[in-house]
Amino acid sequence: MKKNVIVMGQLSTAQWSELEQHFQLVELAKPLDLTQPEVRTALDEAHALIGSGLPITTELLDAAPKLEVIATISVGYDNIPVDELTRRGIMLCNTPDVLTETTADTGFALVMATARRVVELAEWVKAGHWQASLGPDMFGSDVNGKTLGMVGFGRIGQAVARRGALGFGMKVLYSNASPKPELEKELGAERRELNELLAEADFVCLTVPLTAETEKLIGAEQLAQMKTSAILINIARGKVVDENALIDALEKGVIKAAGLDVFKQEPLSVSSPLLTMPNVVALPHIGSATHETRQAMAQRAVDNVRLALQGERPISLVNEETWT
Known part of the structure; x- marks a missing residue:
């Protein structure tokens, strides 16, 4: 039977x-x-x-x-x-x-979109505002040569790091993982304590699994340790970040921007302030969403x-x- x-x-x-x-x-x-x-x-x-x-x-x-x-x-x-x-x-x-490579593609797409303000400026053009050359207030940030901090360095984290190091000449830092000597040799990656990584990185990318230890791993204290020019990328789980603290940090200019594919509550509430922030790129959890x-x-x-x-x-x- x-x-x-x-x-x-x-x-x-x-x-x-x-x-x-x-x-x-x-x-x-x-x-x-x-x-x-x-x-x-x-x-x-x-x-x-x-x-x-x-x-x-x-x-x-x-x-x-x-x-x-x-x-x-x-x-x-x-x-x-x-x-x-x-x-x-x-x-x-x-x-x-x-799904490793596909999710890493999504992560790096968020890096590019937030740094170059792709979504914000595309909507600006569609709205008919492009009547003259852009001024400095509309400029984005370079990705090439910047420092990429990976919080979590498993399969997906490593794949994102390869894109940054080999494709964009980025310096790679990693934390919340055991030492990876082979990857340090391959990518020039350097291991850091979390607080050190947050202070040095231009892009902080989260790829850790959600556990009791990683829930709200990034809160107000951690966001305050980041550069005011830094960008947070989350392709891990929404609850790895204290979402209220992130909203507050974005509103006050504690960090520059955020690229998010995951949220505390999914689907994201239509009343979330994240939806109206021009310095936020929010995706509907599409990390692995290709045919x-x-x-x-x-x-x-x-x-x-x-x-x-x-x-x-x-x-x-x-x-x-x-x-x-």
């Missing part, structure tokens, strides 16, 4: 067919309504969940006694109770590697589910204890 897989995310026709060869598939919409009999029935028989933004709660897990694996179509899993899954012997799989990358992420999740339910080790297993 085929095992049952609940699909809660976009799969291509080919990916759906691949899973359907081996398993019985049930498609459910988010958010799950556990009061609905069909949802309860599906969970009661489910051996796997696959999708993005999965709403994993203790109540859901209690309703899915046969669950063996959850495959999230994302790298981050801060919204999933990993310890509880491990306690129950449920494997959690994510999709690292396949190619999203398909690759979904395929990794499909592969993880297939392998796990067939008794083989998944490619991207988060809680190793469930396998060993």
Whole structure:
């Protein structure tokens, strides 16, 4: 008898067919309504969940006694109770590697857009204000040759740093990571304590995972340590930054600008002051949002589910204890 897989995310026709060869598939919409009999029935028989933004709660897990694996179509899993899954012997799989370069592209696009005021000036032109040559009050800042400070130096952080060092001749600093001698040799990167990096960098780019230690890692105290000409880039998680402190720092000129792909609350509230600030470039969490990358992420999740339910080790297993 085929095992049952609940699909809660976009799969291509080919990916759906691949899973359907081996398993019985049930498609459910988010958010799950556990009061609905069909949802309860599906969970009661489910051996796997696959999708993005999965709403994993203790109540859901209690309703899915046969669950063996959850495959999230994302790298981050801060919204999933990993310890509880491990306690129950449920494997959690994510999709690292396949979105590294795409997310780094987004990060560096924010560097360029904020430094050269791309969004602000494009809207200025569209509004018909370009009647004469620009004056100094409309000038941007150079990127080439500046100092790029990476807070977090994992796969994505390293990819952003390569773009800066090799493409734009930037000096690279990094913190919140173990020493990386090979990258120091390759990119000329230098390791700094966080306060030192904040004081030296022209661009501070956040790529750390969200943990208890990194929540509000960048607050009023840290923003005050940055140059008044510095720009903050966040492609990590919104809660890594104290958003109220950032708004205050931008309003008072403590830092020059911010490029943000993530926020404390998503979607960003229409009442957020960030939406009306000309020195803010705000994106709708598009770090991995390309056709190619999203398909690759979904395929990794499909592969993880297939392998796990067939008794083989998944490619991207988060809680190793469930396998060993």
